[in-house]
Amino acid sequence: MRNPHQLGAIAPSSKAVACLAASVVPNTGEAVVVELGAGGGVISDAIRRRLPPGGRQIAVELNDGMVRHLRRSRPWLEVIPGDAGDLGKFLGQAGVTQVDAVVSSLPWTLFDEQHQKRILDEVSAVLAVGGTFSTVITLAAMPFRRFRQFRALLKGTFTTVGVLGPVWLNVPPALVFTASTSCPSPGRVA
Ligand SMILES: C[S@@+](CC[C@H](N)C(=O)[O-])C[C@H]1O[C@@H](n2cnc3c(N)ncnc32)[C@H](O)[C@@H]1O
Numbered sequence: 001m002r003n004p005h006q007l008g009a010i011a012p013s014s015k016a017v018a019c020l021a022a023s024v025v026p027n028t029g030e031a032v033v034v035e036l037g038a039g040g041g042v043i044s045d046a047i048r049r050r051l052p053p054g055g056r057q058i059a060v061e062l063n064d065g066m067v068r069h070l071r072r073s074r075p076w077l078e079v080i081p082g083d084a085g086d087l088g089k090f091l092g093q094a095g096v097t098q099v100d101a102v103v104s105s106l107p108w109t110l111f112d113e114q115h116q117k118r119i120l121d122e123v124s125a126v127l128a129v130g131g132t133f134s135t136v137i138t139l140a141a142m143p144f145r146r147f148r149q150f151r152a153l154l155k156g157t158f159t160t161v162g163v164l165g166p167v168w169l170n171v172p173p174a175l176v177f178t179a180s181t182s183c184p185s186p187g188r189v190a
Contacts (some may be wrong), residue, residue: 009138012039013105014170017136018046021176024101030054031100032093034126036084036119039066041074043105043136048076058094060084063157077105085115087122098128104135105166116150120157124181132180133158140172154179 013021021043025033027050027110038044047057061067067081080090084106091099102123108116114163123133127188141147155161165175 011171016169017167018043020044021134024134025050032056033101034099035059036104037106063079085118100131108150109141109144113149134178138172138174
């Protein structure tokens with residue numbers, strides 16, 4: 001409530017949305033998963049339920065109060081305070097070079113195009129080939145120009161973009177966009 005321009009939501013995601021967003025998390029092997037904008041932690045919990053033991057779960061969160069809350073309530077979560085636009089730097093400091101899934105509920109329509117692109121480029125750079133990015137988008141956000149900008153950037157950044165939902169059991173109802181790149185780009189070293 002104190003920071004609407006950072007949180008970008010009137011209510012936390014529902015468990016149904018959290019479950020759908022977390023469905024891109026591998027449920028076998030020792031995967032590394034990153035969550036962007038963990039907030040109150042409802043999606044963190046859904047990721048944890050899916051991720052097998054031995055996996056690594058990291059959350060990047062900008063809001064200091066949310067960071068304190070996550071650290072207090074979810075000691076099993078690696079919480080990195082900061083802007084998702086610095087994802088590569090943060091993961092480097094954490095000794096991570098590639099991740100298997102990135103799950104986001106960032107408020108994309110609060111970001112200008114440059115900020116949207118910076119975050120998507122960072123996600124694309126750290127995501128392993130065959131890994132998937134998912135992001136929650138509420139139906140209320142869809143009429144905005146910044147949503148159309150975001151969708152165009154998403155399509156330009158990844159080779160495959162899909163949509164899951166809608167989930168009506170959420171305030172407001174929401175979709176989950178998924179994106180992945182199935183082949184390494186020519187400039188990318190395997
Ligand atoms: C819409 S809330 C989602 C919270 C929670 N994950 C959920 O689904 O209920 C967005 C979250 O993203 C965080 N956030 C906003 N901008 C961010 C940024 N640039 N980098 C990291 N986190 C950010 C906010 O502080 C907030 O916790």
